[in-house]
Amino acid sequence: MLASIHKFRQNGWNLLLDINSGAVHVIDDMTYDIMDTFDGTNDDAVVAALAGRYDRAALREALAELHELIGEKTLFAPDIGVPPTFAGEGIVKSLCLMVAHDCNLRCGYCFAGTGDFGGRRGLMTKETGEAAVDFLLAHSGPRRHFEIDFFGGEPLVNFPVVQHVTRYVRQRERETGKSFKLTLTTNGLTLDETTQRFLDDNNISLVLSLDGRKEVHDRMRPDAGGRGTYDRVLPNFQRVVAARQGQNYYLRGTYTKYNPDFTNDVLAMHDAGFDVLSMEPVVAKDTPYALEEADLPRIYEEYDRLTAAYLERHRAGRGFFFFHFNMDLSNGPCVAKRLAGCGAGHEYFAVAADGGLYPCHQFVGREKYRLGSVFEGVTNRELPRYFRESHVLNKPRCRDCWARFFCSGGCHANAELFHGDIREPYEVGCAIQKKRLECALTVQAALAMEKEG
Amino acid sequence: MKHIKTVNKPTLQSTIKKGGCGECQASCQSACKTSCTVGNQVCEKQAD
Numbered sequence: 001m002l003a004s005i006h007k008f009r010q011n012g013w014n015l016l017l018d019i020n021s022g023a024v025h026v027i028d029d030m031t032y033d034i035m036d037t038f039d040g041t042n043d044d045a046v047v048a049a050l051a052g053r054y055d056r057a058a059l060r061e062a063l064a065e066l067h068e069l070i071g072e073k074t075l076f077a078p079d080i081g082v083p084p085t086f087a088g089e090g091i092v093k094s095l096c097l098m099v100a101h102d103c104n105l106r107c108g109y110c111f112a113g114t115g116d117f118g119g120r121r122g123l124m125t126k127e128t129g130e131a132a133v134d135f136l137l138a139h140s141g142p143r144r145h146f147e148i149d150f151f152g153g154e155p156l157v158n159f160p161v162v163q164h165v166t167r168y169v170r171q172r173e174r175e176t177g178k179s180f181k182l183t184l185t186t187n188g189l190t191l192d193e194t195t196q197r198f199l200d201d202n203n204i205s206l207v208l209s210l211d212g213r214k215e216v217h218d219r220m221r222p223d224a225g226g227r228g229t230y231d232r233v234l235p236n237f238q239r240v241v242a243a244r245q246g247q248n249y250y251l252r253g254t255y256t257k258y259n260p261d262f263t264n265d266v267l268a269m270h271d272a273g274f275d276v277l278s279m280e281p282v283v284a285k286d287t288p289y290a291l292e293e294a295d296l297p298r299i300y301e302e303y304d305r306l307t308a309a310y311l312e313r314h315r316a317g318r319g320f321f322f323f324h325f326n327m328d329l330s331n332g333p334c335v336a337k338r339l340a341g342c343g344a345g346h347e348y349f350a351v352a353a354d355g356g357l358y359p360c361h362q363f364v365g366r367e368k369y370r371l372g373s374v375f376e377g378v379t380n381r382e383l384p385r386y387f388r389e390s391h392v393l394n395k396p397r398c399r400d401c402w403a404r405f406f407c408s409g410g411c412h413a414n415a416e417l418f419h420g421d422i423r424e425p426y427e428v429g430c431a432i433q434k435k436r437l438e439c440a441l442t443v444q445a446a447l448a449m450e451k452e453g
Numbered sequence: 454m455k456h457i458k459t460v461n462k463p464t465l466q467s468t469i470k471k472g473g474c475g476e477c478q479a480s481c482q483s484a485c486k487t488s489c490t491v492g493n494q495v496c497e498k499q500a501d
Contacts, residue, residue, distance in 0.1 A: 022463035031456045062456040074459060077466055085473025094479035145476045145497060181478065327493045329461035334472020338491050342481035360481065405465065406492030437492065445460045 004076050006402030007035050010442040011307050016075075017441060019402050023074035024329055026445055030054050031062045038066060040076045080405070082393055086336040090346030090388050091141045095132055096361045099124040099161050100153035101353045105187050105229060108220045109254060109282045109289065111362055111413075112153060118365040123158045124353040128374065129165035132351045133172055135374040140178065150184040150204075151350075151361055159195060166202050183207060188233035188240075189223070196240050206249040208237045212265020212279070219258060220289070238273055249276060250323065256282040256289035260298045263306040270313070270320045278323035281432050283414050291428055300435050307439040311446055325440045329448075338392075341408025345371070345387025359387055362413030369416075387412065387422065395423045397430075407433045474498060 006017045007027070014032045016025040027035070033053070037046045043063045050059055069075035102121040103112070136146055148169065150162050162184065169180045184199065185207040199206065210233065211217040218228025241249055251274040255262035266279050281299070284290040291299065306322075313319050340347060345359030349371065357371040357378060358364045372379035392398035392409040401407075410425035410433065418426045476497040 016457075018463075020466065022461070022465035024460040024463075026458045026460060028456045058456075065454045065457045068454070069457065069459070073466065074463065080466070080469060083469045083473060085470070091475060093475060143475060145478075147478060324493065328495070329463065331464060331496060333477060333491055333494045333496055334468035335465065336468070336473030336475075337477055337494065337496070340475075341491055343479045344481065347475065348479040348481065408491040440493070448460050449458065 002079055002400050003402055004079070005035065007032060008438050010438050011304060011311070011446070013442050013445060015438075015441055015445055017402065018069075018075050018077055019405065020080050021074050021077035022329065022332065022405065023069070023077075024441055024445055025069070025074070026449060028062075030058060031066070034059065034062055034066070038063070040066075040070055080335055080393075082339065082391075083335050085334075086339050086391075090340070090343065090384065091143055092136060092139050092347055092349055093143050093145065094147040094149075094343060094348040095136055096149045096151050096348070096350040097124065097129060097132055097155075097165065098152060098350060098352050098361065098364055099129065099150050099155045099165075100158040102157050103152060103154040103187070104157060104189050104224060105154065106222055106224055106226070107187075108222075109256060109284055109287075111283065112364070121153075122353045124161055124351075124355075126161055126164045128351075128353070128355045129161050130168050131355060131374040133165065133169055135377065137172060137176060137178065139377070143178075145179050145181070147181045147183065149207075150182070152185075154187055154189070155184055156186055156190045156195060159190075163198060166198075166204065170202070181205065185209070187221070187229070188236045189229060191233070191236040191240060193239070196243060199240075200244055203248070206240065208240070208249060208251050209253070210234065210237060210251055210269060210274075211253040211255070212259070212262065213268045216259045216265055217253075220254070220256065234272065241274060246275065250278050251276060252278040252280065252323075254280050254282050256284075257291055257295060258289050260295070260302060263302055263309055266306060266322065267309060275320035277320055281429070283411070283417070283426070283429065285418065291432075293428055293431075296428065296431050299432060303435050303439050307443060310443060314447065315450070324436045325443045327440050327444050329441075329444050335405070338405045338408065340388075341391065342411070344412050346384045359383065360413060362411075363416075366416070390423050395425065397425055401430075401434075403430075403434050403437050406437050472496075 004019050014027045016027050034046055037049050047059050100123050155162055183205040187209050214230040217230040221229050223229050251269050262279055269277050281291055350358045350361040350364050351374055352364050355373045355375055357373055358369055363369040371383055392404040395409055398404050398409045410429050412422040414426040414429050415422045415424050
């Protein structure tokens with residue numbers, strides 16, 4: 001039997017997660033101790049173990065409540081296997097278009113190697129962009145919803161192609177009756193009013209890159225001449241977000257070993273007028289700014305601080321969204337989605353500037369992962385199957401992990417980077433993910449309990 | 454209950470058979486491009 005519960009203490013809360021049902025229970029200290037022994041069938045053993053510390057009648061009372069949960073199938077719910085709805089091949093629904101293998105910034109931590117992905121700098125042509133849209137539609141089967149993200153490098157370096165592909169997408173939507181969500185990830189350096197108008201008029205969601213405080217941002221995100229960019233990009237982001245009434249965007253940052261106090265960066269982003277935020281750990285190895293196992297205690301401490309700050313601002317009526325803390329505990333994704341995870345390699349592909357297809361944007365440039373191209377289709381039939389089958393129930397390290405239905409088994413690209421195998425998760429990433437999930441569950445439990453009074 | 458407060462009404466088990474329509478957003482695309490968290494994704498069917 002796989003692990004079926006996870007209990008933890010976070011920011012003063014005792015929480016019990018029933019892994020296979022997704023139920024989250026707030027429990028008192030005595031019940032917390034009971035769960036060290038209780039397996040659903042051994043009440044007498046629990047009482048014998050804890051009678052020296054707690055009143056016997058109180059123990060029996062808590063055990064009766066736990067049995068009630070078992071009856072409701074919110075404690076020790078049965079193991080979950082691969083659902084029939086996940087069988088078969090994946091259908092591609094999402095593309096990341098690397099419209100520019102070039103960038104006007106030289107971010108220290110860029111996995112794209114300052115935009116060129118370890119190869120020649122290059123721009124996607126209009127024809128390749130159109131072919132990508134047609135590839136997606138041709139392989140979409142019954143799917144109705146699609147996504148295309150304009151990415152790079154810096155996609156605004158090749159803005160004419162972004163405009164062309166956007167118009168082509170809207171034309172194809174009318175012709176096919178299908179629906180595309182478009183996003184664009186930008187560093188903001190050339191995000192002028194003309195560009196902004198086009199993005200607004202075409203309902204393009206934005207992922208805006210800012211690392212928080214000016215000194216933190218400028219250290220890792222200089223331009224090609226080595227100068228900091230904070231003072232140039234911030235006004236652009238503020239103007240763009242104000243024009244769309246604070247909707248349809250994420251402000252996204254990266255933290256590294258240089259800013260372990262990243263709560264201050266999240267709060268700096270909020271104080272600068274943004275309230276839809278994400279802050280991600282850098283993925284890097286063998287560099288001075290890389291996060292390592294020895295950094296974990298400090299990182300955990302910082303997520304405790306971030307959780308407290310997040311709750312404090314919510315309670316004060318000026319809350320913000322933090323991507324990793326958003327979670328609908330009652331109506332989350334289905335099991336098939338939780339196994340599919342990010343979909344890289346079977347539902348989600350990246351398209352390089354030359355039209356080459358890769359499992360995701362981080363695999364571009366790793367040639368053994370090239371799947372084919374938007375012109376010839378997927379020619380490597382094995383890899384998509386391998387990616388689809390590399391889900392949490394097939395990975396030895398994930399099968400028994402309490403976080404298996406929340407984390408999607410970690411990032412394949414990171415696993416490959418650190419272990420040369422997408423089925424060997426990157427340990428530091430897992431550790432941070434689990435801490436963040438505990439914080440997210442706590443935030444959701446705290447807000448729900450406080451709302452209820 | 455006196456010792457336990459359940460926070461949510463989970464639906465995970467019920468989705469084993471009926472989920473999998475695949476109309477939802479790819480998680481990595483939604484905000485960050487480096488995170489594959491799925492626990493915080495929205496079901497497109499429920500959003501409709």
